[in-house]
Amino acid sequence: MSIMFGIPQVVVLSRVKHPHIVKLIGVCPESCGLVYEYLPNGTLMDGLSKGLPWKDRIRILSEQRSALAHLHSSRPHAIIHADLKLTNILLDAGNVSRLGDFGTARVVQMKPLEEDTICRRTNPMGTMGYMDPVFFTTGELTAESDVYAFGVVILQVLTGLLDLNIVEQVQEAMKMDAVHGLLDASAGTWPEVQAERLMRLALRCCNLERNRRPAATSDADWRSLDILRTMATACPPRITPPTLLRD
Template sequence: MDEEEVHIAVGKNTRKEKAKILWAAANFPRATIVLVHVHWPSKWMPFNLGGKVLYKFANEKEKEIHRGRETEAMVKMLSQYKSFCGARKVSAHYLTHDDTVAGVVNLIKKLKIKRIVIGSRSMSWQAVVRQCSQVWVVLNGKHVSTSNDHLKHTGSIGYGGSSDILASIHELGDESDGYTTPPSDFVDEITNEEEVIEMDDSDQLVTEAETLTEERTEESTTYEEVEIFAEEGADRSDEIQSFRNITEKAEKIMVVVLSRLEHPHIVRLIGVCPESCSLVYEHLPNGTLLDRLSKGLLWKDRVRILAEQRSALAYLHSSRPHAIIHADLKMTNILLDAGNVSRLGDFGTARVVHVKPLEEETIRRRTNPMGTTGYMDPVFFITGELTTESDVYAFGVVILRLLTGLLDLNIAEQVREAVKMDAVHSVLDASAGAWPEVQAERLLKLALRCCSLERKRRPAITCDAEWRPLDILRAMNTPANKSRKWNSLAS
């Protein structure tokens, strides 16, 4: 085995990182140890009298001071990690990025990392990480698994673009304060459909655990959060056990609720794989909606799929006593079965909310913001409050994509400008055939309401009256004898 270098992805939990570094030092005795770290800049700043203020609202001088303190603390942390190996040769690299997964992939590609030790199962599950490097998962100083997915792939992979546009990375020297890469340096790379935001921060996860403890009757979590907290949680074993007890109950509620879902446009849950803490769904052979759209799709089929997915979301939101918020609706989570009927899948980030009889209008859940760039409700991202309106926002983006064929980033702004200039015809996807422009414009305007920053303006997915523009378009293309054959553009 080539032992020239072994890279170790490190976070903020000193106890966990020390065990991982010592394991690597013992198991790769002849290798140079290289620590790599993605610094996630906090969105909040300390304010007077112990309060906090959003970073973007602070003045430039306060921002500079705050970021300087963050950098100083991070460099001090890495220096401490380097000392764990004594006289052993250890180096460290870091960059600042607001997406941990993107940052790790960036480090792997730029530093040409062949082997990386990671202390988080959730991170090791990310396909874009596994495809770039051999991944060793080490938890509490014990080797858990090794992935060799990178051997199956060649060339430019996921997350990104060519290596010459990757963000700059600087080595932490003995007297260096390092180098931080502004998020703007990475903008050209963040265009991939599968870019997922995850707030992988131990303090936030402890807060989430405390919230769950206080609200035992309304638990809502995912398998991934259980793993992250178990791996990166507090040192006190009683807190970890308490969190495990709560989340195990929440997991059971989630699985039971999902297993009872019966809807023609929702993927069926087949079972659970305890070893990987994952859900197992039925196989749908015709791929994702994004794949199908890239091959060509007539407007009639696009409208049909939108009507199907609106029905699926309405079913989830009106479920009682446990309503379900999907939390990651997007083109790649809409799948096509053998009959070319669309089904909503991937409930890995879904939230089950216990709805009390007198609280029908307050289906919401406070949790760590997660979702997919371009589809994620900005209000959820800022406040951490997930509601059914968050699904409506994502559905609005799906509508805009199917009607225009444009990419999801800034799509609402582009369509809003076209509507303002009375030029809707210029954004309708011509490859879909001759759209009924009047009805299509009404649906576009409804989609823009879905994407409003004011949640109250978004149409309720369960209100039929709000969705008349979609129903009218659907009725225009429903033949007397319903057929499930595609209107192929090639025919």
């Protein structure tokens, strides 16, 4: 796959190597294009529309949390994707995910001897519905901006809803104790208790106070996702019993 040449993408992807980040194969200066690995199963949005099973959805979320943690822990500069969304998560033939489209990505200088990132001031960019409201109003881009977008992605993956106000919808369902009815039935039978815990974590990602959002690099914050991933791995595939033939 090739797309129009983008300097930020070349700079970022030349530095990044991770199994769940799209691979940059090469650059074609003559056509001003970048050549990426071919991922035949389209985007995560395509997968959701086809009723992707919950076990695959949880695995993909775990893969993408790993990709974000890798970007945010990069040294000496953290990498902020700045446009995480369903259509920028691509799937290979086995539905293994890759984070793509680094056209809006930015590198951010790390504070000396600290884990926190210094924000980078830039014009608001990204996709409405996924964009960190703090970034939109202040122009201050940080790793927490990616975490906000990832929270929206989690809610979409769990519910199958694509509305721009999905955060408000889930918050209202929480107040009415109607969370279970939001889980996307096309994904199969969810482990409801753990799925609700992950949904609550996603709402934390979307908190308007950045310091209350979980860090992508903190394993402790993502325990509910890890538990669901373990459950998905442990669940044996459903085997259809053979049909008995009568003489």
